[in-house]
Amino acid sequence: MKYMSTRGKVKGINFQDAVLMGLADDGGLLIPEEIPFMSINEIEALKDKSYQELALAIMKKYISDIGETTLEKIVFKSYEAFDDERVVPVIKLGDFYLSELFHGPTYAFKDVALQFLGNLFEYILDQRNDYLNIIGATSGDTGSAAIYGVRGKKGIKIFILHPKGRVSRMQELQMTTVLDDNVFNIAVEGTFDDCQYIVKEIFSDVEFKREHHLGSINSINWARVLAQIVYYFYSYFQTDAADSMSKVNIVVPTGNFGNILAGFYAKRMGLPINKLVIATNENNILYRFVKEGDYSIKNVVQTYSPSMDIQIASNFERFLFYLFEEDADKVRKSMEQLKVEKKIFFNDELMEKVREVFDATSTSNERNLEVIKEIYEKYKYIVDPHTACGIDAVLKLKNIYDEPFIAMSTAHPAKFIDSVVKAIGVKPEIPRGLRELEDKEKRVYELDANVNLVKKFIEKNL
Ligand SMILES: Cc1ncc(COP(=O)(O)O)c(C=O)c1O
Numbered sequence: 001m002k003y004m005s006t007r008g009k010v011k012g013i014n015f016q017d018a019v020l021m022g023l024a025d026d027g028g029l030l031i032p033e034e035i036p037f038m039s040i041n042e043i044e045a046l047k048d049k050s051y052q053e054l055a056l057a058i059m060k061k062y063i064s065d066i067g068e069t070t071l072e073k074i075v076f077k078s079y080e081a082f083d084d085e086r087v088v089p090v091i092k093l094g095d096f097y098l099s100e101l102f103h104g105p106t107y108a109f110k111d112v113a114l115q116f117l118g119n120l121f122e123y124i125l126d127q128r129n130d131y132l133n134i135i136g137a138t139s140g141d142t143g144s145a146a147i148y149g150v151r152g153k154k155g156i157k158i159f160i161l162h163p164k165g166r167v168s169r170m171q172e173l174q175m176t177t178v179l180d181d182n183v184f185n186i187a188v189e190g191t192f193d194d195c196q197y198i199v200k201e202i203f204s205d206v207e208f209k210r211e212h213h214l215g216s217i218n219s220i221n222w223a224r225v226l227a228q229i230v231y232y233f234y235s236y237f238q239t240d241a242a243d244s245m246s247k248v249n250i251v252v253p254t255g256n257f258g259n260i261l262a263g264f265y266a267k268r269m270g271l272p273i274n275k276l277v278i279a280t281n282e283n284n285i286l287y288r289f290v291k292e293g294d295y296s297i298k299n300v301v302q303t304y305s306p307s308m309d310i311q312i313a314s315n316f317e318r319f320l321f322y323l324f325e326e327d328a329d330k331v332r333k334s335m336e337q338l339k340v341e342k343k344i345f346f347n348d349e350l351m352e353k354v355r356e357v358f359d360a361t362s363t364s365n366e367r368n369l370e371v372i373k374e375i376y377e378k379y380k381y382i383v384d385p386h387t388a389c390g391i392d393a394v395l396k397l398k399n400i401y402d403e404p405f406i407a408m409s410t411a412h413p414a415k416f417i418d419s420v421v422k423a424i425g426v427k428p429e430i431p432r433g434l435r436e437l438e439d440k441e442k443r444v445y446e447l448d449a450n451v452n453l454v455k456k457f458i459e460k461n462l
């Protein structure tokens, strides 16, 4: 399998180089040159595999420059730190399924891919006797998952930008209480979009990127998306629909569009998915896009689901590539238009294609807390505010579609205690890894949202 850029100027690179490149050198995002398709029989044959076995079977299709035994070792090691042997347990709440993606070391879905990416980096760097300086942006969860993914790994430094005062207290503590010499947390005066813009601008300076061996842990990195494809298959196999290999709808709380994009690849690979539902909070550009064809950037507002307080969804560009029938010039022009005009125009024909795959909902702050309460009262089960946006989508759409729903549960409620307590008046159980963080020593650097300031900070600390 070879990889290419959504903007067409980078082509024919192998998986390991794609992983190290992160953002494509032409400013686009790397994607596989083809999406491997599986027949329904081939998919059905994967049904009884363990999570790790399934991961290996799927990843093999996208990786041709790492031997199977090595890949197997990397995969198995990546899920050792999960607190449930199934890795992603799927439960049933009434008539819908909930896929618990938060059993990794930092209690959000990010661990599923970032534990893998950390081990992958370690393997590739060791083979090449190389080193890596990671630059990443986070709205709360990627940051700590990435830090835990690369902690203690030889030859890696990590710089994580988060929007100051816009992540939950627990998310902030998870990052800032890691005092390892190779970890730099930077609180940026701005939004997540500012942080992601800075990171992408730094990567676009290809000379700077090469000179300093910069790498990405965001879903900019194809390996992140790849590892996430696996749990769409795994979750599907845990439902009754898998008995007859019939279709399901899958709801995904969405911000940067990385999670649901993995679902899009799973669907293109042949997994029986009817609709992928984009569940947004009040930062609902993707909802407006699906419903009204309105892809225009508005100001970010702060919500109870801070990890989804995003307007400029990075992975939308990967989807555009397929929407535009693999026309990289059209993608490049659209991304330029977005940068200048803050919107992209889509005609009715394109919107029809979008709606064949996606549906979308938007959840207000008020409704978000109501859903947490409703679920708690009905099932004595506590969901986090991001997952609640997804469940709101299930409740809104379940009478419209015949197929059963799987909702992706993207974080443990203890990461968002204040909002949960506001909703139900009860504190969720705090898992071991989140206890006593408040008492620990913290370290964080503060910077204005300025590309050059961040570049200087990085150079000073290399
Ligand atoms: C808990 C949680 N839910 C949902 C999302 C949105 O996922 P994505 O950015 O992949 O769309 C995020 C952030 O990525 C998150 O941390």
Ligand SMILES: N[C@@H](CCOP(=O)(O)O)C(=O)O
Pocket: 137, 138, 139, 140, 141, 142, 143, 217, 218, 219, 220, 255, 256, 258, 259, 307, 308, 314
């Ligand atoms: N919600 C994310 C934002 C970054 O997304 P990524 O998938 O591109 O890493 C976060 O929690 O940081």
